[in-house]
Amino acid sequence: MEEAIASRYKIIKNLGSGGFGDTFLAQDLQMPSARQVVIKKLKPVHHNNISLEFIETLFEKEAKVLEELGQNCPQIPTLYAYFRENEEFYLVQEYIEGKSLAELGVIHPNQCESILSSLLNTLKYVHGKNIIHRDIKPENIILRDSDKLPVLIDFGAVKESMGAVQLSSGSTVSSVIIGTRGFIPPEQSTGRTVFSSDLYALSLTIIYSLTGKYPIELPNNNITGELDWQSYIPNLPLNLKTVLEKASKIDLAQRYPTAQEMYEALHLSQGQTMAVTPNPIDLQKSSTPNLAPTVLIPNSMASVPQQVSQVSQPLVAPQKNNLLVILITALLVALGVSGGFFVVQQMKETQARLEEIEKEKEETEARLAEEQTKREEEELKRQESEKMRLEAEKERAKAEELRRQAEIKAQSQPQIRTVVVNPSSLTDGSYGTITGSTGSKNIRSGPGTGYPVVGEGYTGESIEILDSGYDNGGYLWYKVYHPSSGVTGWMAGQLVNY
Numbered sequence: 001m002e003e004a005i006a007s008r009y010k011i012i013k014n015l016g017s018g019g020f021g022d023t024f025l026a027q028d029l030q031m032p033s034a035r036q037v038v039i040k041k042l043k044p045v046h047h048n049n050i051s052l053e054f055i056e057t058l059f060e061k062e063a064k065v066l067e068e069l070g071q072n073c074p075q076i077p078t079l080y081a082y083f084r085e086n087e088e089f090y091l092v093q094e095y096i097e098g099k100s101l102a103e104l105g106v107i108h109p110n111q112c113e114s115i116l117s118s119l120l121n122t123l124k125y126v127h128g129k130n131i132i133h134r135d136i137k138p139e140n141i142i143l144r145d146s147d148k149l150p151v152l153i154d155f156g157a158v159k160e161s162m163g164a165v166q167l168s169s170g171s172t173v174s175s176v177i178i179g180t181r182g183f184i185p186p187e188q189s190t191g192r193t194v195f196s197s198d199l200y201a202l203s204l205t206i207i208y209s210l211t212g213k214y215p216i217e218l219p220n221n222n223i224t225g226e227l228d229w230q231s232y233i234p235n236l237p238l239n240l241k242t243v244l245e246k247a248s249k250i251d252l253a254q255r256y257p258t259a260q261e262m263y264e265a266l267h268l269s270q271g272q273t274m275a276v277t278p279n280p281i282d283l284q285k286s287s288t289p290n291l292a293p294t295v296l297i298p299n300s301m302a303s304v305p306q307q308v309s310q311v312s313q314p315l316v317a318p319q320k321n322n323l324l325v326i327l328i329t330a331l332l333v334a335l336g337v338s339g340g341f342f343v344v345q346q347m348k349e350t351q352a353r354l355e356e357i358e359k360e361k362e363e364t365e366a367r368l369a370e371e372q373t374k375r376e377e378e379e380l381k382r383q384e385s386e387k388m389r390l391e392a393e394k395e396r397a398k399a400e401e402l403r404r405q406a407e408i409k410a411q412s413q414p415q416i417r418t419v420v421v422n423p424s425s426l427t428d429g430s431y432g433t434i435t436g437s438t439g440s441k442n443i444r445s446g447p448g449t450g451y452p453v454v455g456e457g458y459t460g461e462s463i464e465i466l467d468s469g470y471d472n473g474g475y476l477w478y479k480v481y482h483p484s485s486g487v488t489g490w491m492a493g494q495l496v497n498y
């Protein structure tokens with residue numbers, strides 16, 4: 001890792017590396033305090049058909065915007081410097097000490113509500129300058145240690161300038177879409193980012209702080225695409241729930257169009273006076289002391305609130321009700337006429353988006369049907385091969401059974417092992433007697449009880465010994481001639497006294 005940047009900023013550590021470059025914590029060696037700063041190094045994505053000088057011009061333009069935002073809003077880091085070195089571009093910013101919402105995880109609903117309110121004030125100011133942040137997410141909001149206020153970092157436009165490309169028509173566009181999956185609404189992913197895209201991302205960021213879940217971790221309704229986050233936090237104050245639900249609508253037309261309207265809805269739905277949340281712009285970084293916090297004028301359409309008094313005031317003084325109703329009606333009629341074109345335009349955009357969603361739905365359905373058919377075909381194939389396997393298995397078992405039966409049969413067949421024990425003694429005239437308990441003894445056709453009985457002899461009778469052998473169990477048998485019956489056959493060894 002390099003040790004210093006531009007011979008002035010001594011790198012302390014790398015804070016992160018993203019798609020556009022690296023972010024470092026460094027010390028500014030040219031400041032007496034050697035204050036800590038954050039340096040963002042950006043690398044152009046494409047520079048085939050566009051010169052670095054052109055990118056530099058865009059970068060400078062965006063850096064100037066960041067400078068202005070940081071100077072006037074205490075909840076945006078101050079930009080100290082920006083420069084180009086070789087082919088890389090650098091932003092040197094105020095270091096905000098604190099933890100990001102991503103690091104903080106689940107936060108109590110009351111604190112979430114104050115964070116939301118405070119960030120809506122910041123966005124009122126930012127949008128008032130015609131700037132859209134484009135990448136609001138838990139990682140890009142730091143809860144500053146010193147005052148616990150949320151600070152918005154990492155504006156997207158300057159990164160967008162790194163992806164500039166020239167079209168054949170001559171106009172310049174960015175080839176990159178800034179934003180983070182799950183936090184960007186549909187219109188932003190098609191390159192048509194509007195103010196309410198930031199409000200959408202902000203609502204999902206607050207939903208993260210309430211539930212600890214990123215949008216991609218939440219289940220969504222298959223028809224509307226809306227996320228089901230409410231079940232994770234059942235006892236949420238109604239006003240906060242209503243505001244978050246509206247701001248996170250997929251349909252752009254159903255969302256709050258401005259931060260001002262969302263802010264008003266957040267506070268009005270509590271049925272109270274307009275909030276006395278200090279506006280970041282009025283808690284400015286400039287030297288003006290004793291600045292009172294602001295009260296927002298309820299029917300003011302301006303994005304920059306007016307400073308009036310430190311005390312909370314009723315939304316509408318009762319005695320002025322009638323006059324105010326007339327004024328509001330007149331204002332709405334005037335706005336209705338002048339805003340007609342804008343409304344038609346919005347409707348057209350919404351219609352186009354709905355058609356796009358419909359098309360995406362049809363494509364998804366076709367893809368799912370195709371996948372289903374494929375799955376069914378595979379299942380059929382699998383069943384077929386399983387059937388074949390079972391049949392083969394059956395055949396094998398059958399063959400095995402046949403083999404086993406043949407073996408049993410073979411084993412039940414008596415096996416004759418004829419062994420001459422004492423050939424010299426088995427000469428003519430070798431006699432023995434039948435022994436054992438009184439009674440008849442079987443004479444068989446072979447040496448073993450498996451052989452049929454061919455005759456009988458009685459204990460004490462004399463027999464001529466002709467041969468000897470063993471049965472399957474290894475027992476000795478004698479081949480005898482039984483003179484009393486004239487039978488020749490085999491007798492078990494223990495029945496013969498020889």
Ligand SMILES: Nc1ncnc2c1ncn2[C@@H]1O[C@H](COP(=O)(O)OP(=O)(O)OP(=O)(O)O)[C@@H](O)[C@H]1O
Nearest residue numbers: 015016017018019020023038077094095096153154
């Ligand atoms: N001004 C700042 N003060 C304190 N920390 C900051 C500041 N700016 C960025 N950081 C921290 O630096 C880290 C990297 O930040 P950053 O968002 O600039 O870049 P990245 O997320 O790495 O890349 P990408 O630009 O692609 O989003 C984050 O943890 C962020 O909280």
